[in-house]
Amino acid sequence: MKQSGMYFADILASLIHDMKNSLWLVISTLESITAEALPRTEQEKVFTLQQEAKRLNTNLIELLTLYKIENERVSPNIEELNLAEFLHELMMENRAAAHSQRVNLRAECDHSLNGYFDEGLVRGVVNSLIGNGLRYTREHLLISATEEEGYLVIRVEDDGEGFPPEMLAAQDVCDNHALFAGGRTQLGIYFAGMVAKMHRNRAQQGYIRLTNRHTLSGGCFALFLP
Amino acid sequence: MTSFNFKRHEIESKRFLLVDDFGDMRSMLRMMLNSIGVRAIDTANNGVEAIAALAREHYDIVLCDYNLGRGKNGQDVLEEARYRRLIGLDAIFVMLTAENTREWVMGAVEYEPDSYLTKPFTKDLLKSRLERLILKRQDLQQVAAAVSVHDYPAALRILDEKIAGQPQNLGELTRQKAEILYRAGEYRRAEVVYQQVLATREMTWARLGLGKTFYATGRLEHAARLFQGLLQENQRLTAAYDWLARTQQALGRWEEAQQVLQQALIHSPKSLLRQRALGDLALKNGDTSVADQAFTEALKLGRNSVYKAPLIYVRLAWLKSRSGRAGAALKIVDEMEREFNSSDEARLYASLTRAMVEQHRGSPDEARRLMRQTEALYAALGANAAAEQMLEMARSYAELGELGNAQTLLEQVICNNHDDRMLLQQVEALIAQYALAVDAKRHVASIRREIVKLNNRGVKLAKTGRYSEVLRLFSDAVATMPDNKVVNLNAARVMIMTMHHGGIAQEQLARVRDLLDHARTLDPAEPALHQVQQMYRDLMASSA
Numbered sequence: 065m066k067q068s069g070m071y072f073a074d075i076l077a078s079l080i081h082d083m084k085n086s087l088w089l090v091i092s093t094l095e096s097i098t099a100e101a102l103p104r105t106e107q108e109k110v111f112t113l114q115q116e117a118k119r120l121n122t123n124l125i126e127l128l129t130l131y132k133i134e135n136e137r138v139s140p141n142i143e144e145l146n147l148a149e150f151l152h153e154l155m156m157e158n159r160a161a162a163h164s165q166r167v168n169l170r171a172e173c174d175h176s177l178n179g180y181f182d183e184g185l186v187r188g189v190v191n192s193l194i195g196n197g198l199r200y201t202r203e204h205l206l207i208s209a210t211e212e213e214g215y216l217v218i219r220v221e222d223d224g225e226g227f228p229p230e231m232l233a234a235q236d237v238c239d240n241h242a243l244f245a246g247g248r249t250q251l252g253i254y255f256a257g258m259v260a261k262m263h264r265n266r267a268q269q270g271y272i273r274l275t276n277r278h279t280l281s282g283g284c285f286a287l288f289l290p
Numbered sequence: 291m292t293s294f295n296f297k298r299h300e301i302e303s304k305r306f307l308l309v310d311d312f313g314d315m316r317s318m319l320r321m322m323l324n325s326i327g328v329r330a331i332d333t334a335n336n337g338v339e340a341i342a343a344l345a346r347e348h349y350d351i352v353l354c355d356y357n358l359g360r361g362k363n364g365q366d367v368l369e370e371a372r373y374r375r376l377i378g379l380d381a382i383f384v385m386l387t388a389e390n391t392r393e394w395v396m397g398a399v400e401y402e403p404d405s406y407l408t409k410p411f412t413k414d415l416l417k418s419r420l421e422r423l424i425l426k427r428q429d430l431q432q433v434a435a436a437v438s439v440h441d442y443p444a445a446l447r448i449l450d451e452k453i454a455g456q457p458q459n460l461g462e463l464t465r466q467k468a469e470i471l472y473r474a475g476e477y478r479r480a481e482v483v484y485q486q487v488l489a490t491r492e493m494t495w496a497r498l499g500l501g502k503t504f505y506a507t508g509r510l511e512h513a514a515r516l517f518q519g520l521l522q523e524n525q526r527l528t529a530a531y532d533w534l535a536r537t538q539q540a541l542g543r544w545e546e547a548q549q550v551l552q553q554a555l556i557h558s559p560k561s562l563l564r565q566r567a568l569g570d571l572a573l574k575n576g577d578t579s580v581a582d583q584a585f586t587e588a589l590k591l592g593r594n595s596v597y598k599a600p601l602i603y604v605r606l607a608w609l610k611s612r613s614g615r616a617g618a619a620l621k622i623v624d625e626m627e628r629e630f631n632s633s634d635e636a637r638l639y640a641s642l643t644r645a646m647v648e649q650h651r652g653s654p655d656e657a658r659r660l661m662r663q664t665e666a667l668y669a670a671l672g673a674n675a676a677a678e679q680m681l682e683m684a685r686s687y688a689e690l691g692e693l694g695n696a697q698t699l700l701e702q703v704i705c706n707n708h709d710d711r712m713l714l715q716q717v718e719a720l721i722a723q724y725a726l727a728v729d730a731k732r733h734v735a736s737i738r739r740e741i742v743k744l745n746n747r748g749v750k751l752a753k754t755g756r757y758s759e760v761l762r763l764f765s766d767a768v769a770t771m772p773d774n775k776v777v778n779l780n781a782a783r784v785m786i787m788t789m790h791h792g793g794i795a796q797e798q799l800a801r802v803r804d805l806l807d808h809a810r811t812l813d814p815a816e817p818a819l820h821q822v823q824q825m826y827r828d829l830m831a832s833s834a
Contacts, residue, residue: 077388080388081357081388084388084409084410085312085315085388085409087410088315088318088409088410089314089315089318091410092318092321092322092410092412092413093318095412095413096321121410139523139524139526141494142492142493142494144461144462144493146458146459149422152418153415153418153419156412156414156415156417156418157411157412157414157415159412159414160412160414175458176458178458178460178461180491180493184408187408265491265492266492
């Protein structure tokens with residue numbers, strides 16, 4: 065049983081590895097196309113392709129991670145990281161996408177703020193939130209990190225419509241299924257919740273919080289890490 | 291946002307090596323680098339090509355995919371490059387991975403890349419990461435340089451100065467400090483640092499480090515419990531399995547140690563060192579089929595790794611020969627000679643293994659003839675014979691029934707290495723296996739007593755200012771136990787101390803250097819060696 069489980073995980077991992085390689089080629093080839101001067105309408109098509117390829121990639125990462133969490137009892141690899149550097153890299157990763165969608169992407173964080181978390185997992189979460197944010201925002205997208213009452217809080221905020229009331233309500237009763245049933249954009253939120261919970265320090269455990277109108281007028285997704 | 295004090299054109303002027311087995315990937319990475327202004331880019335399709343390129347050219351930055359198809363993987367390339375010093379201290383090695391592979395390598399390998407980068411990434415991210423790594427490298431350049439020449443006190447001084455400034459990367463510096471303290475043999479100080487970290491937050495690296503200090507200071511039960519606890523939290527933490535197995539072994543629980551390694555290999559079967567350790571344990575436990583499998587695997591992995599070793603071949607050949615497969619055994623011996631270009635060591639091992647094979651297949655006369663040839667090869671090694679080689683010689687003597695020769699050699703091994711716990715265990719295993727008439731424990735105890743007595747007498751003489759007598763005392767000790775590193779280092783220490791009082795004498799200085807050189811060939815990793823080297827440097831500085 066154990067043996068066949070390992071075998072499946074190996075196949076899954078190597079298939080996903082291969083798919084990600086292909087997607088990377090697609091994404092970066094598209095990136096080199098947008099760089100050239102295309103008519104506005106064509107640019108938008110290329111952008112759509114790019115966004116969908118990125119979403120696929122994000123989903124693959126989530127899929128593989130969720131599989132591992134279910135089957136291998138993965139525990140996070142906690143490291144000390146500087147948040148200014150971490151957010152800087154996230155900006156760099158998403159700058160081109162934001163620019164082509166004419167969204168003003170900003171990051172705010174104290175230079176000396178350090179946190180303890182699994183870099184790979186949290187990067188996946190925040191990237192997926194930024195991807196969602198770019199879809200729902202009007203003009204602005206703000207990523208920020210602060211320390212609040214012993215927790216590191218990473219927020220992604222937009223100035224779009226905000227989260228619908230049923231989603232805000234679902235999180236209070238910890239109804240993952242309601243969140244999850246909301247459609248494919250909610251997978252990211254479910255995943256974020258799983259990753260947050262995997263972070264523990266002594267009695268504290270990570271969690272997520274959805275609110276509206278935090279500092280911008282739209283939705284605010286907050287990841288609380290102990 | 292974060293503003294880096296970064297000179298423009300810093301990345302642009304660097305020389306890059308790209309390693310990926312996938313052509314499209316190579317051209318894409320090249321395009322990315324071109325677009326951030328890099329011009330000097332070479333590529334390699336696989337691990338062998340990468341090593342060849344690194345041996346030929348100087349590179350500042352290596353971007354290497356972990357997954358390189360058949361043959362060497364990215365970790366093999368990194369290990370060989372650093373081990374053979376094909377890349378400089380200032381070189382940056384970035385491992386490109388499809389997913390987070392960090393967990394299973396953490397602490398389990400000696401050589402870690404400067405960074406892991408998970409694919410896919412944008413050129414902006416690549417640029418920003420490389421800038422950060424270059425800055426970090428510049429910041430820690432002096433520490434790395436000091437560590438590379440084993441000048442741990444200097445490395446620690448620099449780190450302490452940096453730590454005092456409460457920098458952003460305090461955690462990283464603290465971790466380095468603890469690791470260097472551990473390497474320098476300052477286990478208690480390392481323990482304090484790990485405990486301090488753990489007092490504020492549970493960190494796996496600190497917990498693992500704490501366990502290592504328990505192990506190193508002989509608190510084996512504590513160490514075992516700690517590693518077990520880590521594995522309960524995370525069953526994929528391979529480093530914890532390795533340390534737990536080592537601890538169980540030190541406790542004499544060989545069966546448990548074997549089980550632990552077998553569990554680790556389920557998660558990460560491609561570790562040569564672990565397969566080899568399993569083979570050795572299984573042999574001790576008489577589990578020949580597991581041993582055969584493990585050494586076969588280790589031998590296969592060794593074709594791509596710097597950790598390949600003739601002893602893996604020797605063990606496997608012995609196993610085959612013991613089960614009546616002389617032909618297979620001799621083929622393995624031939625392969626060993628080829629793989630190691632008939633080095634002195636490989637020829638010695640080949641010769642003694644052939645002698646054992648002849649003995650096993652019922653040709654004792656031929657076996658004895660080959661053993662006499664082996665003795666000539668062994669004699670040619672002279673004082674350079676390593677403890678490992680002496681043990682193998684002893685084993686061959688025992689196999690051939692020449693018990694007296696085996697006993698004499700083992701007594702010599704004990705005499706040279708009375709404080710090496712792992713080696714003494716091997717000696718004891720041999721004694722038990724062949725029912726030899728050597729009382730290892732009594733030997734060790736008497737050598738220990740001898741050394742303590744010597745030191746006490748030396749201290750007494752030094753107190754009354756009779757330095758020349760102290761020197762004579764320790765010189766005599768070196769003459770009776772020339773290959774015991776503790777005796778060598780004690781003599782060097784005393785000579786340095788007397789020069790602090792009585793002034794520098796050139797002749798004596800040369801003698802100290804000889805002793806240190808000899809101690810270094812006996813065991814370059816001996817922590818006390820670095821302490822005495824530091825004393826020597828201090829002496830030179832104070833007289834300058």
